[in-house]
Every structure is written in C-alpha cells, then in structure tokens.
Amino acid sequence: MTRILLMTASGLARETLASIRSAGHGRDVVVGFLDDDPSLHGTLLDGVPVLGGLDVAADRPERLLICAGPGSARAAIDSRLLALGVGAERFTTHVHPTAVVGAGSQIRAGSILLAGCVLTCDVTLGRHVVLMPQTVLTHDDVLEDHVTCAAGATLGGRVHVGARTSLGMQASVRQDVRLGSDVVVGAGAVVLHDVPDGQTWAGNPAARLAGASTAALTREGTPA
Missing domain, CATH: 2.160.10.10 (Hexapeptide repeat proteins)
Known part of the structure; x- marks a missing residue:
C-alpha cells in the first residue's frame, strides 16, 4: 500500500482523492493534503487533514501527487520542490x-x-x-x-x-x-x-x- 500526500487542496485534489478511494482499500491511501493557504492548516477536506504548506513535503516520507489544476502551476511546484531536494523518485502515479x-x-x-x-x-x-x-x-x-x-x-x-x-x-x-x-x-x-x-x-x-x-x-x- 502506498501512502500519498496530495499537494494543493484543489478541486483536482478532491477528484484525485475520490478516484484513489474508488480503487479500493489495500492499494493506495491518501493521508493528507498540503497547501500554502494557512487558513486550511489543521482542517479536514473530505475527511483528510490539511497538514501544512507545500514545503512540508521535504520532511515527510510519503509519496506525492501535485494536484494544482493548471499545468503552469504544477510546473512551478515541481521546480520549487526540486530546489528543496524533492526529486522524481518521491512522486507516484x-x-x-x-x-x-x-x-x-x-x-x-x-x-x-x-x-x-x-x-x-x-x-x-x-x-x-x-x-x-x-x-x-x-x-x-x-x-x-x-x-x-x-x-x-x-x-x-x-x-x-x-x-x-x-x-x-x-x-x-x-x-x-x-x-x-x-x-x-x-x-x-x-x-x-x-x-x-x-x-x-x-x-x-x-x-x-x-x-x-x-x-x-x-x-x-x-x-x-
């Protein structure tokens, strides 16, 4: 079973969460969202906690999916994480x-x-x-x-x-x-x-x- 963090608490992230859940238990599980909006930190989104900002990914062991809707936003997050030492091996599909x-x-x-x-x-x-x-x-x-x-x-x-x-x-x-x-x-x-x-x-x-x-x-x- 792969433990996953979804990056940004977006509409796409919620759709991805629903899709992962529909795949059935025992495969992948979403353990949290990461989002830079401080008002979301500590809240639940569809029953899953928002654990902090995007940079938290560098200090956690889970696999990652970037769920910002626009491709330019995903590219910016990808570059930001790379600068923090988060490479391609941390991402799942x-x-x-x-x-x-x-x-x-x-x-x-x-x-x-x-x-x-x-x-x-x-x-x-x-x-x-x-x-x-x-x-x-x-x-x-x-x-x-x-x-x-x-x-x-x-x-x-x-x-x-x-x-x-x-x-x-x-x-x-x-x-x-x-x-x-x-x-x-x-x-x-x-x-x-x-x-x-x-x-x-x-x-x-x-x-x-x-x-x-x-x-x-x-x-x-x-x-x-």
Missing part, C-alpha cells in the same frame, strides 16, 4: 482502474489518469500530466511534462503536445498535429493545424484568438 493503458505506453512520475481514460497503444506521457475523465489518446501520441487534458479531450494518432499545454473539455486534435508549449485549446475546439508556442485557439475548425483571455479559457474546461 495514479491510474484509475477503469483507465485503459495500451501496449507500449509509458507514464512518467506524477501523472494522474482519472476514470475512463484510454491510451490505445504506444502513447508517452511526461511528468505530472493530468488526464481528466474520458480523455482518449491514440497511437504514438506524446504529451510532454505538465500537460492537462480536460474531460473528453481526444487526440488522433502521432499528435505531439508541448509542455504545460491545456486542452479544454471535448477538444479534439487531428492526427499528426503538433501543439507547442504553453498552448491553450478551448472547450469543444477542433484543431486541424499545428499551433505555435503560447497561442490560444478555439472554435470548429479552431483558429487563433489573438486577444483572448487565456485565464478565462482555462477556467472554461480545465481542472481547478
């Missing part, structure tokens, strides 16, 4: 029992796959990737570190997704497309062409939203 992980697929430390996700075959996930329920990734997809796929996102074959990129609910990406780093794809978007770093795309077919609020699009379909 969580794959819900209903997720399908096909032959040849690789999942690196810290990644979270919630219910109903499908990796058909030869899919590669980087560190601290979050796949919300019903995400479908097909053959030879590559998702770099800290990518977020909201519920129902679907990628065709050989799609490459850069670090910290976020795909909204029900977004889809055509095969052989490359999304750069720090890209935001809006909910329901259909991406047919490569997207450069840092751009926001939405619509069907998706097009760049030059004046769009990235924060607003992130709220509309990615985990908190």
